[in-house]
Each structure stands twice: as structure tokens, then as C-alpha cells.
Amino acid sequence: MLASSGPARAGDIDTDRVIANLRALNRFGEREGGMWRTALSEADMACRAWLAGEFEALGLSVTLDGVGNLVGRDPRAARAVLLGSHSDSVPNGGWLDGALGVVYALETARTLRDAGRELGIDVVSFGDEEGAFLGCLGSASFAGRLTDVDLDAAKSRDDVRFRDAQAAAGLAGRARLSLDPGRTVAYLEAHIEQGPRLEATGVDIGIVEGIVGLRRQVVRFAGRADHAGTTPMAMRRDAAQAMFAFAAAVLAELPALASPRSVWNIGIVRVGPGAGNIVPSSAEIMIEYRDTDEAVLDRMGAAILDLVARSNGEGGVGVTAEAAGLLRPALMDRRLMRTIAEAAATVGASSVEMPSGAGHDAQNLAADVPTAMLFVPSIDGRSHDPAENTSDADIRRGARVYCETVRRILAAGGIA
């Protein structure tokens, strides 16, 4: 943990505007305290339209691309630092996940727009980071990791095709933007920690050293609908019973294959046709598992698929699996990490290096441009829930560290 010293420097980012803009974003999609700004929804597109106006007011040339990425480019510069995050949310999420990084980027671009000698500042809000259709869809597309075939196949949890949602949002036929490593000298993202560590240790800023890899499998069970009262148990092909047995078996098997950092989650469960007096003919679960080490992810995935093969056909129920998302683990740029630490000290903030258990757009850019992230504390470590929050003081302090980091990159004309 680095010591803290010295006050913030003059001409710093306007943290009142940061707070005001976070509150302005909150207007798009907030319902009964929760955030419903899901990818390509009306609220998501209205928020992007508002952000586009803010980017344009800064003199940036603004593009909303075919998957919802909103990019503001400094037309005066041939090379630039890219700042941003995402502005879509999970269903009934919190007000800061993604929004904090986009607002920090916007206000830093406002503060430092004339600070760079030959480096400009570009700003981005990536589309569908939360995986309504595909995890980190926008940044994966921006990094050239998504084909049109991937997008043709992408569907939401409610079986809405990405292409239909794209058309309804008015984005059909639009070109997709791509990262230009010749222009973008670095990508810097600020985000709420979404975990308990910074608050528990009393540290102001997390300097992300690495982001976990994430994989998802959708496992489907195909049985037969029957009368739930008259059909003898031995005659049933009960898809839900097969799912419960499978889920219990996989949850029993994963701990022995996991590392101390591994996590796993069954976040989507569906049974059809969904009546109390019908033996379920269909069932489906989504299993997501994460670790920083791809060898661990490989062996967890192999165990899941092996169990699918062993379960298939038992009790007359067909069991199949479909990969539904993959994010590779990514290490952050140590030179940028050092710059964040120096900026934190300048601003008088304590900081600590730490891993990210959450996935982020940054991991899609890290292979192509020097990339770094900073975290601000989450109250009670909560996120992906209306309880998600960060203190005013921590939001303001994080904005100053973020802006000071960018100031240093501009002053050095890139990454020193």
C-alpha cells in the first residue's frame, strides 16, 4: 500500500459536475431505486443520445456504431488516450456500474482537452458490457473479436435475437467501429470495485493488476410433458428433476477442481412449460465460472461437459450444452499501474494493487493497447443490485486520481 501525501492540484476535475452527471445518467432507466438500462433498451439508447450530446459539446466527433458503442474522437489529434467504460446495466442493477467510468472519462476530457501537446483524448461508452446478448459485446466488437455470424446467433435470456433488438434500436446496417492501435496509445477505465476489499481495508483506490477470465455454458434438458397426477414416477421423463440432479452434481464436483480464486454461479434457471400439474418437458440452466488461470477454467469446463455426457439419456432426458460466452483473463499494463499509483499519491489517496473478480471491457482491449483500471470502493461490497453505492467523497477522490493519471500520460506524450 503506497503512502498518501499532498493536496489535490489546482485546475482539477470539477467533481461537482461528476456527481451531477452521475445523477443525470441515473435518470435513464432508474425504476423504484433499481437501474434497468439494459443493452439496446429505450433507456440505454436515450442515455447514449444524451452522452453523444455531451461528447459533441466537448468538440469531439461522435459516432454511435452498429452494436451501440458510442465513441467521441478528438478531431485535432492523430494519437489519443482512450477513456471510458460502459453505460448499460444489468436488470435491476445499481447506478454506478459502468456509469462512473463513463462520467470520469467525460469530465476528464473536459478538464484536460487542451492539456496534451500532441496527444488527444477520445471517450467511449461500450455497448452491452453486461452480456444481455453477449458478455462485453461492444468492446469485443471494437477489438475485432466478434464476427457477424456471432451477432446473428446472439440472443437475450428472453430469446430476443440481437439482430431484432439492433433493428429496433435503429442500428441495423450501421458499420461497427474498430480499435486503431496506431491512434490509441492507452485505454484507461475507472470502475466501482463491486466487492468488499477496499472498504474493508480502508484503502481509497484499487489499482487493477489483472482481470479474471469468464466462461458460460447453457445446459438444456429435454424430457416429456405428462400429467403430474396420473403418470407413475417410473414412467416420467422429468426434465426439471434431471436439471436439479445435474446442478447438485456439478456444484459438488467444482470445488475440487477450483483454485482459491475460482468462483462459479448458476444465474439463470428455466423450466417449461411451467405449470404445477405438468411434468416438465424442458429445463435449462446457465453456469458461469471465473478464474485468472485459463488452465483452471479448462478443467472446470471439461468437468461440466463430462457430466453432461454422463447425464445424457438418464431417465429418458436428453442433456446438451452450448457455450454462451468467453472472456479471456487479462493483465494490466504495469507502467500505467505505476502512473495511477503516482497520481493517487499526488492527490493524497492511498492505493493498493488488486485483481478484478468482475469482468470488464478493459480485458478486451488489453491484448492490443496498454490498458489499466482503477477502482473506487463499493459500500458493503455490493453491486448488481439497487444497494450498489459509493460515498460522495470516494467518487470525488477517484475522479481526481483518474484525471491526474491522464494528465501525467498527456504530459509524457504517452506511456513513460
Ligand code: HGY
Ligand atoms: O459480470 C461482470 O463481471 C461484469 O459486471 N459485467
Ligand code: MN
Ligand atoms: Mn461494469
Ligand code: MN
Ligand atoms: Mn456489471
